[in-house]
Amino acid sequence: MAERVRFRSSTGPMLTGLIDLPQGEVRGWGVFAHGFTLGKDSPAxxxxxxxxxxxxxxxLRFDNLGLGDSEGDWGDGSFTVKVADTVEAAAFMAERGTPARLLVGHSWGGCAVLAAAGRVEGVRAVATVGAPSDPSHAEHQYDAFVDRVLADGSAQWLVGGIKALTLKRAFVEDVRRAQLLDVIPALHRPLLVMHSPTDATVGIENASEIFSLARHPRSFVSLEGSDHLLTAPGQARRAARIVSAWADPYLGD
Known part of the structure; x- marks a missing residue:
């Protein structure tokens, strides 16, 4: 059972999300950050x-700016805005009386929760799934358009042949400036890094770098057999069960 919600983004447009309500005994609450262009309804x-x-x-899982059911233009999003909107999502959860103790991020969303955790009061644990160690890794997805964007200010990008997004110069420059080298060692929260050794989109070396930068308590779990998007039957549920067991000591009041 899920509750549909809306809250204001850090830049003004309204973002749409779903809160998957806990069944049985309530153990805690969290916020999920989706991958680069994926959205709240992606399989992961x-x-x-x-x-x-x-x-x-x-x-709470929500569509970032200009994706899915959310307002705004994706091209105005950037990494800085994605991080700020993750903070806003956690603030929304606190305002409704269900403060997020857990942040979970998939792929680029993993970078976002690492960067956002230090700005969210009450977050006690962070988990990443298939996250790159450098947010600029996302440029591999649109590198064929970068020169045109930097020269003209923007360009249309057809994602997967079906979704048209506007890539803007400020977006590209913001992503290039983003880095986690100082953020991860200063996380000061338990960190779970999950990654598949056969991930063909974000290589396993990214997990190694995140893990090596992190301070204890830190944990690594190999999601062997999983693809980057966790699309095969049981892959995402398996990752969730691992998060559930690992996060248990950090959820209660």
Missing amino acids: AARICRQLASEGIGM
Whole structure:
């Protein structure tokens, strides 16, 4: 069971999300950050959050700027805005009386929760799934358009042949400036890094770098057999069960 919600983004437009409500005994609450252009209904986001909810952990997953049901222009999003909107999502959860103790991020969303955690009061644990160690890794997805964007200010990008997004110069420059080298060692929260050794989109070396930069308590779990998007049956649910067990000591009041 999910509750549809809306809250204001850090830049003004309204963002739309779903709160997968916890079943049975409520163990805690969290926020999920989706991948680069994926959205709240992507397999990783939906299946992980539903599984966590089935185990008593309520999760807010939401569409970032200009994606899915959210307002705004994706090209105005950038990494800085994605991080700020993750903070806004956690603030929304606190305002409704269900403060997020857990942040979970998939792919680029993993970078976002690492950067956002230090700005969210009450967050006690962070988990990443298939996250790059450098946010600028995302440029690989649109590198064919970068020169045109930097020269003309913007360009249309057809994602997967079906979704048209506007890539803007400020977006590209913001992503290039973003880095986690100082953020990860200063996280001061338990960190779970999950990654598949056969991830063909974000290589396993990214998990190694995140883990090596992190301070204890830190944990690493190999999601062997999983693809980057966790699309095969059971992959996302397996990741969620691991998060659920690992996060248990950090959820209660």
